[in-house]
Amino acid sequence: MAEKKKSGLISHGIAAQNRKGRFNYTILETVEAGLVLKGPEVKSLRMGRAAINEAYAGERDGEIWLFNSYIPEYQGGVLSRFDTRAPRKLLLHKKQVAHLLGAVSRAGASLVPLDVHFNARGRAKLTLGLGQGRKKEDKRHAIAERDWQRDKARLLRSKGKDF
Numbered sequence: 305m306a307e308k309k310k311s312g313l314i315s316h317g318i319a320a321q322n323r324k325g326r327f328n329y330t331i332l333e334t335v336e337a338g339l340v341l342k343g344p345e346v347k348s349l350r351m352g353r354a355a356i357n358e359a360y361a362g363e364r365d366g367e368i369w370l371f372n373s374y375i376p377e378y379q380g381g382v383l384s385r386f387d388t389r390a391p392r393k394l395l396l397h398k399k400q401v402a403h404l405l406g407a408v409s410r411a412g413a414s415l416v417p418l419d420v421h422f423n424a425r426g427r428a429k430l431t432l433g434l435g436q437g438r439k440k441e442d443k444r445h446a447i448a449e450r451d452w453q454r455d456k457a458r459l460l461r462s463k464g465k466d467f
């Protein structure tokens with residue numbers, strides 16, 4: 305069957321991204337987790353209006369939750385309202401939860417939400433990174449490396465070679 309495309313809706317792809325997450329943290333491991341959402345929250349996510357820049361993940365009652373993520377209210381005439389910054393439960397296997405919470409308590413790592421996306425089945429997923437905080441020198445090195453890669457690609461492109 306042909307897939308219908310609605311204007312402005314994200315059927316699968318990235319709905320929200322935390323760009324500073326990979327810059328401020330060295331990501332050691334990533335995990336894909338499901339999100340417990342209500343209907344209007346999913347509709348709002350499909351519009352691509354969510355923000356996870358200030359969001360963080362943490363433990364509550366032996367489970368992992370996403371705190372301080374912003375999903376605005378859906379304006380499509382839905383009567384049910386929801387809290388835009390409510391904590392949202394993450395769906396993970398028990399072994400994954402134990403592994404992540406153990407790494408956080410043992411190594412002093414942090415759980416960093418990297419992006420919210422829709423998989424091929426249309427389910428909302430959160431990419432959660434287990435990261436160590438970077439120091440100022442490491443951030444400067446990352447900026448210098450990124451600038452060099454961009455300049456190198458520009459030089460090779462100007463000589464007629466794609467890299």
